[in-house]
Amino acid sequence: MGNTPLEQKTEDQLWVEYRRSRDSKIRETFIKQYAPLVKYVAGKVAIGMPHNVEFDDLVGYGTFGLLDAIDKFDPEKGVKFKTYAVTRIRGAIFDELRSIDWVPRSVRQKTREVEEAVGALEAQLGRTATDQEIANSLGMDEDEYTKTMMKISGTSILSLNDVWFSGDENDKVSIGDSIESPISLNPDVIVEKDEIRRVIVEHISELPDKEKKILVLYYYEDLTLKEIGQVLEVTESRVSQLHTKAISRLRSKLTNIRKGIV
Secondary structure, X not given: OOOOOHHHOOHHHHHHHHHHHOOHHHHHHHHHHHHHHHHHHHHHHHOOOOOOOOHXXXXXHHHHHHHHHHHHOOHHHXXXXXXXXXXXXXXXXXXXXXXXXXXXXXXXXXXXXXHHHHXXXXXXXXXXXXXXXXXXXXXXXXXXXXXXXXXXXXXXXXXXXXXEEEXXXXXXXXXXXXXXXXXXXXXHHHHHHHHHHHHHHHHHHOOOHHHHHHXXXXXXXXXXXXXXXXXXXXXXXXXXXXXXXXXXXXXXXXXXXXXXXX
């Protein structure tokens, strides 16, 4: 195999060769092959972000995740590289966004207030709260509540990647991971991870129908918010608002139960 030109080897053969030799030419081949994946992930993250977050910056952050994925990927674990890399790329982007602290403190505070209000209200009612009920509990009219949800929409995408369970660095569960295709599991932590996933999936199933559809279409079917708007016959801004509501509900539910599980 050593004498076969790179371009004639299968990807599986290249991974085995790279793990053995750390050949820079093979690494370069993988970087070129998977560069579009970085743009794809960055494009998904960019949706709903404020205008001061540049797409090119997200691609730059994501590239570090791709390089990390190439260096740490183990083909013997039976996971496709693309699946592994998406998690690493997205993680690198969100790590960098957190470190530059791009969310204004006032927006962060408002996000917490909404989540706490939703959590308290739904625990009291024993059902999903309506927009009017949530607005009332926050001392707002419905129009003001709608504007608030649009303002905090960028943070909802970031908060999906907050870790709700953590074993070693390859064994983490976020809400986003639970909606998307499952990643490889370490047998030592499979029970705890499955429990967290089960709870997240259970709470997703309890969401209002449109919010549930948006999460599935966005995270599982990989549609953009604009495409989801066309499917559901609503505007893109309405989809963004419903997405934010869904995440606020999920986070408030998980915050209430988190200490009992983790």
